[in-house]
Amino acid sequence: MTPPRPPLSLNVVTAPVVCISRTFAAGGEDVGRRVAEALGFRYVDEEIVELAAQKAGLDHETVADVEKRRSFAMRLLDDLGWTASATLTPDFAPGAFSGEAEAALIRAVIGETADQGDAVIVAHAASIALAGLPGVLRVFVPAPAEVRGRRAAESAGIEEAAGAKLVRDSDRDRAAYLKRFYGLAEELPTHYDLVLNAEFLSPEEAAALVVQAAVGVTVPAD
Numbered sequence: 001m002t003p004p005r006p007p008l009s010l011n012v013v014t015a016p017v018v019c020i021s022r023t024f025a026a027g028g029e030d031v032g033r034r035v036a037e038a039l040g041f042r043y044v045d046e047e048i049v050e051l052a053a054q055k056a057g058l059d060h061e062t063v064a065d066v067e068k069r070r071s072f073a074m075r076l077l078d079d080l081g082w083t084a085s086a087t088l089t090p091d092f093a094p095g096a097f098s099g100e101a102e103a104a105l106i107r108a109v110i111g112e113t114a115d116q117g118d119a120v121i122v123a124h125a126a127s128i129a130l131a132g133l134p135g136v137l138r139v140f141v142p143a144p145a146e147v148r149g150r151r152a153a154e155s156a157g158i159e160e161a162a163g164a165k166l167v168r169d170s171d172r173d174r175a176a177y178l179k180r181f182y183g184l185a186e187e188l189p190t191h192y193d194l195v196l197n198a199e200f201l202s203p204e205e206a207a208a209l210v211v212q213a214a215v216g217v218t219v220p221a222d
Contacts, residue, residue, distance in 0.1 A: 014216035015137035016117035019126040024170035025148035026198040028141035029122055034207035036120040044113055045122040051109045103181040128182045137214050140192040143199045
């Protein structure tokens with residue numbers, strides 16, 4: 001007679017680091033926050049900027065001041081060749097750098113954050129920076145350009161044509177950044193473990209799928 005199998009152990013987190021990449025106005029930030037709350041993880045976005053600022057030698061007052069930190073981030077975006085529309089939360093910044101230095105700085109902070117675990121990292125090309133590492137779930141949240149253009153226009157209270165331009169500029173700058181600093185001639189679905197079309201999935205539905213992917217099921221050893 002075959003002995004009964006031991007009970008399943010549920011809710012074992014197999015991906016202690018979740019990276020959320022997203023196109024502009026697709027809602028990836030909302031998805032990331034919901035995932036972090038559900039898993040009890042840190043939500044890391046602005047924190048990347050703070051840590052990068054500290055590594056760049058900025059004083060505590062500058063790092064702690066929201067407006068000064070935002071100015072730092074905007075300057076870094078300029079150095080990296082991004083426009084402000086490339087991300088809903090500016091990612092990086094000091095003006096004395098050449099671009100490659102900022103990218104290396106951000107990659108270092110991303111790596112340190114991943115080493116600490118229990119984090120949802122949004123933006124900063126973290127999915128690409130951490131590619132191939134165990135325990136990392138890489139998620140991409142896109143939506144069609146026309147959908148994002150309408151959402152951007154509604155959110156900012158501008159004409160749809162202006163929203164569409166924000167999306168075009170963002171997509172162009174995103175592609176240029178990935179090519180320059182990561183050698184990606186084209187961003188592909190295969191660069192990610194999970195791709196969630198935000199045209200039809202609500203942030204709640206998308207977050208639930210990410211949590212399901214991050215939480216594994218194990219069978220205890222006999």
